[in-house]
Amino acid sequence: MLKRSDEIERREGSFKKLFEQTRTNLTSDMEAKREELTQLQGKLERPSIAFHAHHVADLVLDTTDEIIIFSKSLINEGTGYDTSTGLFTAPVGGLYQFSVHTCVYIGEYAFIGLVLEGKVIAADMNYGNAQYPCSAFAAIARVKSGEKVWVKSTSSGSNRQLFQNSERMITFSGMLVNN
Structure with missing residues (x-):
């Protein structure tokens, strides 16, 4: 039972670590896409000259x-x-x-x-x-x-x-x- 409990905790730790990496990667990707959209929006806005x-x-x-x-x-x-x-x-x-x-x-x-x-x-x-x-x-x-x-x-x-x-x-x- 203890062996199983240790195994579950180890897997839980792995899942948490994997989840954090995935969340960090998604957040980073979303910030990069937001910046890219902001730059594109700036290019689309033509000043009146x-x-x-x-x-x-x-x-x-x-x-x-x-x-x-x-x-x-x-x-x-x-x-x-x-x-x-x-x-x-x-x-x-x-x-x-x-x-x-x-x-x-x-x-x-x-x-x-x-x-x-x-x-x-x-x-x-x-x-x-x-x-x-x-x-x-x-x-x-x-x-x-x-x-x-x-x-x-x-x-x-x-x-x-x-x-x-x-x-x-x-x-x-x-x-x-x-x-």
């Missing part, structure tokens, strides 16, 4: 590589666009879409580039051979957090001048498509 700026105070493009500053912002979700410098700084990394719309005076030119960290990624040339013509161009780019995007004059001269009025707005806009 978008801006639409207009109004250029200096319409004369007399300096090559001059940043064109759009001083008014209709929307600036994520506060990435700075109306005082004309620079968009990506608050988060991801795939962005940018667009630029310009107009020129009759008989004038505009050579404009969309720039990502010093490299022109899209460009346009507009010539005013009609009634204040406008043109637009766009680009999609992968932008890292903290990188800057801007619009600049890619060619200067006395006949390089933008035009804007209440019917023809010069604009620069962008938005996060996917992060």
